[in-house]
Amino acid sequence: xxxxxxxxxxxxxxxxxPVLLRCNYSSSYSPSLFWYVQHPNKGLQLLLKYTSAxxxxxxxxxxxxxxxxxxxSFHLTKPSAHMxxxxxxxxxxxxxxxxxxxxxxxxxxxxxx
Amino acid sequence: NAGVTQTPKFRxxxxxxxxxxxxxxxxxxxxxxxxxxxxGMGLKLIYYSVGAGIxxxxxxxxxxxxxxxxxxxxxxxxxLAAPSQTSVYFxxxxxxxxxxxxxxxxxxxxxxx
Numbered sequence: 045x046x047x048x049x050x051x052x053x054x055x056x057x058x059x060x061x062p063v064l065l066r067c068n069y070s071s072s073y074s075p076s077l078f079w080y081v082q083h084p085n086k087g088l089q090l091l092l093k094y095t096s097a098x099x100x101x102x103x104x105x106x107x108x109x110x111x112x113x114x115x116x117s118f119h120l121t122k123p124s125a126h127m128x129x130x131x132x133x134x135x136x137x138x139x140x141x142x143x144x145x146x147x148x149x150x151x152x153x154x155x156x157x
Numbered sequence: 158n159a160g161v162t163q164t165p166k167f168r169x170x171x172x173x174x175x176x177x178x179x180x181x182x183x184x185x186x187x188x189x190x191x192x193x194x195x196x197g198m199g200l201k202l203i204y205y206s207v208g209a210g211i212x213x214x215x216x217x218x219x220x221x222x223x224x225x226x227x228x229x230x231x232x233x234x235x236x237l238a239a240p241s242q243t244s245v246y247f248x249x250x251x252x253x254x255x256x257x258x259x260x261x262x263x264x265x266x267x268x269x270x
Contacts, residue, residue: 053197076257087247087263095257134199140257142207144190144215144249147199 046071046137050148058156063122065151067135070116077118078136078145079109088134094118105129130155159183163248163262170238170269178233178265180248186260187253189231190215191223193244194264200247206231207253238269 051066069075079091092103099111105128109120118135135148164179182189187208192200202215206225220242222234231250235242248262 078258080261088261090258090260093258138257140254142188142205142213142254144188144192144202144205145200145257145259147192147201149197149199 046075046139046146048135048137048146048148050133050135050151052151053149054152054154056154056156057125059127060124063120063125063129063153065120065133065135065153067118067120067148068116069118069135069137071137071139073139075137076140077109077111078138079103079107079118079120080134080136082132082134082150084131091120091133125153125155127155127157129153161248161250161260161262163246163265165265166263167266168268170235170267172238172240172269174238175234175236176238176267178235178246178248178267180231180233180262181229182231182248182250182260183229184250184252184260185228186250187228188251189225190249190251190259191221191231191233192247192249193217194247195244203233203246235267240269243267243269 047070049068077094080088092101094111102108133151136145138145161182190205191203201217204223206212246265249259251259
């Protein structure tokens with residue numbers, strides 16, 4: 045079985061300050077992990093992925109995440125928030141099998157001007 | 158490259174009506190999925206398919222049916238719409254085992270009244 049816990053349902057930061065979105069996972073095998081972003085009334089876009097290669101993963105738009113097996117975490121960070129980063133972010137785990145992805149409940153990122 | 162295409166984008170149904178949500182992908186992916194998204198709940202897997210003629214239930218299959226007659230198409234059928242099926246529905250696809258990244262359509266917002 046696998047599960048994902050996103051530790052914050054809402055995160056609010058000021059424009060230009062760092063962003064940290066926290067994610068913990070549970071898995072009985074070596075997982076693949078993803079962060080997806082969903083802008084209002086849009087589909088889901090892949091930000092970055094971890095698939096057992098480098099533990100520090102760089103994604104689009106300046107985001108990165110670090111896979112820490114000992115802490116079962118995959119937190120998403122960005123050094124400097126931009127207004128366009130305001131969106132819903134989902135942490136996702138999969139074992140790569142046919143039965144798809146397991147989603148966290150999402151973190152709503154608010155950017156204050 | 159269109160990717161994953163869903164139609165319609167919006168629909169209002171009356172209780173007891175039926176409808177089919179269409180999903181087509183042009184990436185020759187083997188695996189296809191239907192998810193529903195409810196506020197604060199992330200995405201839940203309804204049904205999935207690993208190839209033409211093969212489908213299986215996900216976490217929340219009750220009230221839905223699927224078919225997969227071709228690699229490209231994976232329609233989702235609601236037979237007797239209920240208010241509990243008010244949701245946003247996403248279709249997704251991925252190449253297969255060893256390629257865990259999924260690509261999503263833009264979603265169908267369904268309201269049952």
